[in-house]
Amino acid sequence: MTTRSDPLYEQMAAALREQIGAGVYGPGSKLPSERTLMERFGASRNTVRLGLKRLVTEGLIFPSHGQGYLVHRQDVLVYNASRSENHDRRVSAGVDAWVQDIQEQGRTPSQTIAVSIEKASPDIAVKLGLEAGDLVLVRRRLRFVDGQPWSTEDSYYPNSLVKNTLVAEPADIPEGVIAYMASMGYTQVRYVDDVTAVMPNPKQADDLAVEPGVPLLVRSRTGYAESGPVRVTVTAMPTDRNVLRYELGTRQNG
Amino acid sequence: MTTRSDPLYEQMAAALREQIGAGVYGPGSKLPSERTLMERFGASRNTVRLGLKRLVTEGLIFPSHGQGYLVHRQDVLVYNASRSENHDRRVSAGVDAWVQDIQEQGRTPSQTIAVSIEKASPDIAVKLGLEAGDLVLVRRRLRFVDGQPWSTEDSYYPNSLVKNTLVAEPADIPEGVIAYMASMGYTQVRYVDDVTAVMPNPKQADDLAVEPGVPLLVRSRTGYAESGPVRVTVTAMPTDRNVLRYELGTRQNG
């Protein structure tokens, strides 16, 4: 793996990667300082930093100003995307499906909600079957687990469908937006999830308190009523603390 | 966005990010060279490189040795994960479901297959219900679209189930491994997909020809027969050219 022709900083990264894997530096422990590694590998500080950056972008370590480089702890929660829209389950619980998912894993969820009316971006407009610039109602959630930022979830509705309804209020809706909209005649019968990953932009990195170099898993869910798309929800989850799960099979539900 | 206190390289990244968004530098076009940007921003080369690296890790641009920094083209294919194990569809087509998915998008798929017998990693062992170190048969595929590396797909089977069968041959199985195993009594009735994203390690970056900084979408699918798990498939897809799609709802199939 550490071939002779690899640049020095890659050799350094490979050596440290191996030692982390072998437990020489376990989860939560501290790596030698940059200046120590300069001596150990006979490299300049910039070269050492290149090598460390490699491991940062792989999500293995993160720098902590004034403390050193720390090895990432693995602390991943599962978000079960295939059952999170199950009406019966949600109605019986009376709480947000995500809240329930997290509670079942023994953690304490919380969230903030902000509502605004915006012009649809081209991407959202296409998914909702609107013209670019048509108004959409946006519910932006910032979600926390045990007080730590965990994920963002932004839902977009055609403004013409939901204005002057409870959906436009910046508060949780006890029975859920989906059930509420169903009572208004927009029963969602089908969902399409598109999953990808991006590197966070500065705002996202700040909101979610992600270390530089940790990718965000992005799930865009479009909900369809019989009449067409009625909702797009974009969820962004740092991959160092989230796994998206889909259960598929004969006993499948939506 | 570009606050006064931002470091110089962030200001530089923000300025270029905006210009790329505004179309000053469109998809496929070339950014000014590092040395030109040194003059334009009055910064040293290392600082310019820090700013450019920021945009590289966001997936906006990529460096091309000897040519300059190029703005990424968007050229994304959809991989429909919720229908890819549909027996009927596959059997009727007589080809790999992925092959069909890509062909439907007007592209030319191809793949290489290598088969080996290995000791199960702890992760795979847990998912297959084996002990760590038990033997697993591994089918590693490297998939191409229009001749370009596109994704890797590694399938793991308990060796005790598949040894001395066609699954252990390094060739495509016309009716598909799933149908073949069903004929051997292991009908897969349920799947669990875990989706996350990672930054590529050196080997993955090489296999998939990904630019540094582009995350990989990783889908781990565990297939269950009535008797328990019989297969784990790990698919790694560079996010600059793939979207994973799940269709959920009343007409759901496995």
Add this chain to the structure above:
DNA sequence: GAGTGGTCTAGACCACGTC
């Protein structure tokens, strides 16, 4: 050959955290 990015050195000063 000229221009590009890739790697690397050897410094400097600042900002943050802990003791």
Add this chain to the structure above:
DNA sequence: ACGTGGTCTAGACCACTCA
């Protein structure tokens, strides 16, 4: 106060691409 990472400079030489 001290050690840590964060930012930045001003050079150098190598490797690749294209005309």
